[in-house]
Amino acid sequence: MLNILSGFIGLVTLIMMIPAVFPFLGALNWIFVPMAxxxxxxxxxxxxxxxxxxxxxxxxxxxxRLFMGGGLI
Structure with missing residues (x-):
C-alpha cells in the first residue's frame, strides 16, 4: 500500500512539475523536489x-532543473 501511495505522490509531483520546465517558472521546483x-x-x-x-x-x-537555472530561473 505504501508503494502505491509513494508512486502516486511521485506521479502527481511529476505532473505538477511540467510547468516548472519553462523559463522563469523553475523556482517552483523548490516546492516540488521536497514533495518528491x-x-x-x-x-x-x-x-x-x-x-x-x-x-x-x-x-x-x-x-x-534547479541546477541548470541557477536556483531561480
Whole structure:
C-alpha cells in the first residue's frame, strides 16, 4: 500500500512539475523536489522499491532543473 501511495505522490509531483520546465517558472521546483522526497520517504517503508525509486528520479529531475537555472530561473 505504501508503494502505491509513494508512486502516486511521485506521479502527481511529476505532473505538477511540467510547468516548472519553462523559463522563469523553475523556482517552483523548490516546492516540488521536497514533495518528491517526501514520497520517497514514504516508499522507504514499503517492501517494494518501485515507488521510492520513481520519486527519487522525479526529485533528481527537479534538482537538475534547479541546477541548470541557477536556483531561480
Amino acid at each position: 522526497l517526501f514520497g520517497a520517504f514514504i516508499g522507504m517503508f514499503s517492501s517494494k522499491n518501485g515507488g521510492r525509486n520513481f520519486c527519487l528520479i522525479v526529485a533528481a529531475f527537479g534538482a537538475l
